[in-house]
Amino acid sequence: MLKDLSVSFSPHISQALSTRTVMVDVVIGLAPAIAAAGYYFRLRALILISTCVIASVATEWVCNIVRKKACSLGDFSAVVTGIILALSLPPRLPVWTAVIGSVFAIAIGKMVFGGLGSNIFNPAMAGRTFLAVSFGTLMTTWATPATIDGKMPKIAAENMIHARTQATPLAWSKMAIKNQLGADIYGEQNFKWTVTGEVGGCLGETSVIALAIGLGYLLMRRTIAFHIPLAVALSAFVFGTITYWIDSYSYVQPFYHLTSGGLLLCAFFIATDPVTAPLTRRGMWIFGIGVGGLTMLIRVFGGYPEGVMFSVLIMNAVTPLIDRLCKRVPAGGKPSVT
């Protein structure tokens, strides 16, 4: 009975945890946002999400064949990329565009670097940026949520006051600044809509409640650490508060910045992508503050109403540097003699 003994390094037992468990957890964490997208944007949401997932998985499969590597679909990372990409797309985006985005995200964003774990940039954000610079108009064509009465007044200069029927709350505030109407649209009603998600915007970013539920699940499962989400939200809030103090007429309320646009989707699910974020706690703080700060810089001073994807990509690029700067010191202090 005691034969064929195998010998290996200790430890000889391991926690029942795999890369797939981690990825499935992220999918579960995204489920409330998917549900909210389905509720507000109906069939469009489901078509886009399933398109992106299928296209991502298929691209990874093809890439593995081309690279003559073992099938890596079992780790579910392509599914996560597909869902996140879909949730960051505008609802009325044509299906073929979504396919192009997914192919770019997986093939160029991930597989050319060597697959999961080797990619420098967040694949979903790489795909979205590719679409944003290639199909500018399509990527900024918005739809009002299906739950809003269609008879409500449409986008027009005289309806500036009604944020709900506008493109996106952030685009609206940007336009308001341009037209010198005063950017403060932070009414109780508007705030409520941005929290529940009954506003225009990308599929998954509108509902703060759904995103928060997902975050709670991920934190509970310890799939992600709280540092990056907190750092992103906090730095954006501080930035927003400062600009609001300086000029409350032309800059919107900090709370409004937090709840609208892709900031929280980014803070909870995109910036926390472990592969492209720093490893150490201190590095995570720097990374999060960088993402939040850059996002606000682009939103407040940039030409784009939204800046999440660029800020994530920029911070991804400096992640290796952050990791190098934020080395951990051993528990017993630095060794006096090496």
Add this chain to the structure above:
Amino acid sequence: MAAKIKGRLSFRGGVHPPERKGITCESAIQAGPAVKEVAIMLSQHIGAPCRAVVEKGAEVEAGQKVGDCDAFVCAPVHSPIAGKVKEIGLRSHAVLGRTLAVVISAEAETSPVQPAWELKGDFDASAYSSGQICEAIREGGLVGMGGAGFPTRVKIEPNPQKPNETMIINGCECEPYITCDYRMMLERTNQIVAGVKLAKAASGCSRAIFAIEDNKPAAIEAVSTALRGSNDIEMAVVKTKYPQGGERQLINSVLRKRVPTGGIPPMIGVVVLNVATTAAIADAVVNKRPLTHRVVTVSGEAIARPGNYYVAIGTLAGDLIEFCGGVTRQSAKVIMGGPMMGLAIADLDTPLTKTSGAITVLTKEQIGKAKFKRQQTACIRCGRCLAVCPENLNPTKIAHAVKSNLLELAQSYYLNACMECGCCSYVCPANIELTGYIKTGKIFVARQKKRMPQ
């Protein structure tokens, strides 16, 4: 009741592997196998290996010294049985490959019975001088029995430059499966307490703290009762967590002090002794019995009669497993020690040493399918290894630097500060053998610095 240190005594990092101590924790220490032949390794400790002091064919008595050396960091070895030296040859060692051992054939097969211990009413640790105790410990060949095997004399002998201040008695036993220290604390409480008193007297420590994990209430109760009336030994109930029993972690938990990286506890005036070692101290000092036997836990789901056995050091692992009825199911790994830090052995003729507290036999189910097949996937940089590392290192960076043969880079991430507890490999979702890479890297570095033969 002895004074109890209050507070949440724990350290940062660590993991909670399934304990599985239930298999053997109710099994009282019983006599181990009668041995016909033992192989006494000449290197059972950290430091200079012993030289054999007996010739081939010589007659030896039970307890006779068979190996010794003049180096300071060394401990002699003794024969547990009376018999004849059959040969001085190479035997499998779990870490060192094949090393020299004195092989002794017994005159008669006798089952090793743990000698009774009685704390005489007039026992007084101060009746022995520090020199006397240290000499008895050295002659008895005592080493740290928790696993590292650091010669005990070196630890507790007072050093004028670095006076000892605090002594911690390590009764944590944080490794899964192992219960030998637990049983010792229950059954040999007085012997352990006597050993603690002797060690405290010899080392010149002003404080002695008995640390036990909070998953062993019976042991805490037994030791507290035995300590009643002796006000000089404090009690510390520490949180159950692996590796709480690692001396660096234990010192951090109990004293809130950190041992410098690359240093040892005496550098900050702390001495950590395993409970089995303190029991051996009492035996060596009071009864002049050298360390020739120890309690070994034989455990694992597949073992027919798991339990705690009093075994002659030098018994072959295979003999002990056979004595326990062998295994009932196909087993995959035989481990000297517990599953977290123990060493898998390929040769069942590997003799037990002073530091072998357990033999664990694991089946494929316990190891897990992915772990057994060693399916490693790419690192997704999830950072779990950083979160659990009790030494606050960056295991994934070190391991991948070693993998790419970048030893300089690995050292810049403090490769040598790793104490190989295995927490990082345990939590890794990609199943990467982080500890394995780090261990390999340490060997490479030692070879570069020519501290280790090729």
